[in-house]
Amino acid sequence: MSGRIPIEATDAVRHRIPRDERRGMRTDVVVYASKQILDQISKDLSLEQAMNVATLPGIVGPSLAMPDIHQGYGFPIGGVAATDYRTGVVSPGGVGFDINCGVRLVRTSLTEGEVRPKIRELMNQAFRDVPCGTGGAGHIKIGEKQLNDVLAKGTRWMVENGFGEDSDAEYSEEGGRLEGADPECVSARAKERGLPQLGTLGSGNHFLEVQFVEKVHDEAAARAMGIEQGQVVVLIHCGSRGLGHQVCTDYLAEMGAAMKRYNITLPDRQLACVPIQSPEGQSYLGAMRAAANFAWANRQAILHFLRGSIWQVFGKGTRIGLIYDVCHNIAKRERHVVDGEKREVLVHRKGATRAFPPGHREIPASYRNIGQPVLIPGSMGTASWVLVGAEGAMAETFGSVCHGAGRLMSRTAARKGRNAKEVLQALEKQGIVARSETRDGIIEEIPEAYKDVDEVIEVVHAAGLARKVARLRPMGVIKG
């Protein structure tokens, strides 16, 4: 790209790349990072990509980069951009192929001491019950008509059809269902691709992890979420599978031609976008919301299968409840105050999590005093975090924060000189039992391939975007 990037430190965790009109930037880029993280970020194309995002028509406020940012395609992963809902654009690349990829955290009434002796049995059971879907189809057999209902109702469809409990739909961003989903805007191909994959984990960085609460940092918030030190929880990370991937593919193909009609030119074709209020924009949003609902239904089905596994191993008396579910690849219509003025915007969160502060009406009543739970998966075998949204996010980042540790190493580099058996043995030595359906999956997700999740969390905590609640450590992992 074009030489050195002019980045200035605002304070210890904030950095700014000023707007450069020659590059077509309409606004600044703000990067949340420590010095060490900034050095790592500067090694790939993340910052160039964040600058390209700043060229989107109708962008409101700065193009934002979270500390877990890494190079994506079009948008960086760990990027946030808000566009004016009336006059701005929507970019499928700002959501990504895996629409509503997200995380849900499940509490159990079990303790680390109870689960450790049976962890191998539990992981074997869960590996049988929760299909990864890289081989055959999933366990949920429905037809196209029912699929349309899934696309319209999300988590609620699963609960109504026996795949869950009422409270599962309550403790989720948007209640596990986005308004405005239009199954008609989802192509027959996307439905064909997604139908057999409903209720499957998928591959890549997706996982199901049995964890224990290693340390509580905020007693009051942890109590509200029903967790304490030593308690066993399960983190589920997956998305909309082939259905969402095909929706993105379909609309990217359509938007290339549409952009010419709307006279939009961009530095990177993967950023392809159209006006939100155009027929193409509305159609994409209808399809994206439907795919988001598919993802919530998918995570709900996995929770249901997991309940069966836990009951099988630990008995039906074990209580298993959803703490919260967040999406981290999504575009949401929200109201925010920008420069003292109320604005309706479309917040693109590409590898970023909503983090609304205490008191926000979108938060379930039992969490309203503590702030929205934010779930940050770390790399396989390290640690994950529970945070709560804070005022800083509302003031600076359109109510958004990071989504993970962020990759550091390419998949091919991770594979070099390693084999799956050694990786499994190394994990076992740390007391972590791992199961994987794909040969390369487990090697490519080694902890060394990621940034230090704790450092990422320190940055967002220090910046006042979110507050630390608890650190979780893994005992068992299922990878696709």
Place this chain on the structure above:
Amino acid sequence: MFEILEHTADIGFRAWGPNREELFANAALALESVAIEIENVEACEVYPVAASGEDDESLLVNWLSEVLYYLDGRRVVMRRFEIERLEPFQVRGRAWGESRDPERHPAKLVIKGVTYHQLRITQDQTGWSAEVYLDI
């Protein structure tokens, strides 16, 4: 024919051929090879594969997306591609393969989509080549 390229989060490939037709065929084979072990794929069925685009880049992305749709949507694995007709904005070909049997065709990586990220199609004296990144 093709080689694998690195990307922080995802994976790419560089494919080449003496002409544009073979470039398209080899790029399709590269995509299959990233996703599954193709050694055991029997070329016993023939499938029509076609795509259109508005320029070279979108034609290649849409062609590969078609192959990916067969793989992830129709559960068909392919190991030989032949281009029958390649016009500026249209491609039509045939592919040989079979329905996927997870036992014989284990998954290596699940590909979510074909991206425009750093997509480059070039021609020189030796032929055509393309660099393509896939979302994993």
